[in-house]
Amino acid sequence: MKREKKKPDKDRKPGRGIMSVGEKLAELFELPPDMFGNRPKVTAVGRGEVLVENIKGIMDFQEDMVRINTNSGIIRITGSGITIREITSESVIIGGKISNIDYDA
């Protein structure tokens, strides 16, 4: 009996990356999906501050734009007077007057 190869597309859901075991478990037990896995979580508070968690690193940092590498692609935050308020290995807080948050840019 020939094993049918799983199509990679089956696990894909629109707008999400490949689900890891942890994420599947989280879905199974109806836990918040950000507890497991390393998908980025972007929290924008007002207009002056964006918190991005589960990052891989900073790709580019300019006065009007910062690009952050994550597991689900690159997040680009544009605005004016962009600063990095704080950075650790997992998260970054971007300050400044923010006008766009773009994915895969």
Add this chain to the structure above:
Amino acid sequence: MFLVHLWNYIRGYVIIIAKGGVERFINICARRQILLWDIARKDSDSAVMKASLKGFMMMRPAARKSGCRIRIVKKCGLPFFFGRFRKRRGFKAGLVFFAILMVLFTSMIWEIEIKGCGEDTAQRIMKVLEDRNIGKGSFKAGLNPRRIAADILMNVDDVAWAGVYIQGVKMTISVQGVTPPPEVVDESRHCNLVAERDGLITKIEVLAGAPKVREGDTVKKGQLLVSGMLESQNPEFGVRYVHALGRITARTWYDTRVPVAYEYTKRIRTGRTHENTYIRILGMKIGLPGNRKAFEIYDSISYDKTVTGPFNMEIPVGLTVEKLYEVTEKKVRLTAEEAEALALEKARLALSRELSPDCRVLDERVNVFRDEAGGEWLQLVVECEEDIAGREPLGGD
């Protein structure tokens, strides 16, 4: 956010400029747990950022790896602030000295409060404390409140209970006084009443015993007034002894004579003064330079200036100012009236010491006379009314 800033300030941080390959540098730092914050682009290849002191120490390999040059712009925070004093020995010595003084002064008694008794009992308690060298300035470590309380109980007789608490630099002694027991007349001890001084009897109140005098009698000192020996009219019944009680009020006379002096040395202040100042610390008096006995004959008045600290606490540090007034002695010739008035004043002063405290002054007579030698004297006679009865125990039982 304020707390974070404060924490950073306490720990110390540096503001640095990184030049070339900033993104890579930031990523490496983030991965190596070097905390960076407030990163802002300065121009196309450099950025300004803040890093903790500890982080900055670990930053060198990261910078080398990313090929980024780092320059310190400013050092902020307490470690740098105190680093400035590292070489100032006097400052450090002062700090240590202050700490020692603080500890020393807070381990002393600075105030003693006595509660729950009158002034004289309080003074006796203070005396007890003084005898044991306890006072302002004694160290708390050497004091045992229970022991002090026991000492007070043992040595001050009208105290029924004493509690000693030491709170901070204040020692509070609270005492409970004893109600003195009433004087008990021991009626089994027989006695007579006799006159304590000469006098003219004005009133007799006898509670027990047989009166031997009547109103209007004059009595001499030691004369029997009320007998404690009751003789019955029928000699067969014998004699009964009692404890004689009663008040025998009599008029008594006191006299004194003082010479009348017509010459009097008057002290007149010349108007020249000098002030001596002393510093008092814990009962010690330290004279300031410039203190001297400025005049040969002088009156001095000294007063204490005390500092009242917070909470109305008296601080045992103060100034004593002694003011010297120069005086000149001048012999003054008095008129007869002035001389007599002066002598009368002296006589009154002398008599007031002699009078018993419970007597009532009825009359006062003054006469001036000359003795054989020609000296002039002033005699003051005071007429009083008082109880002259005094107890005299009867021999045997």
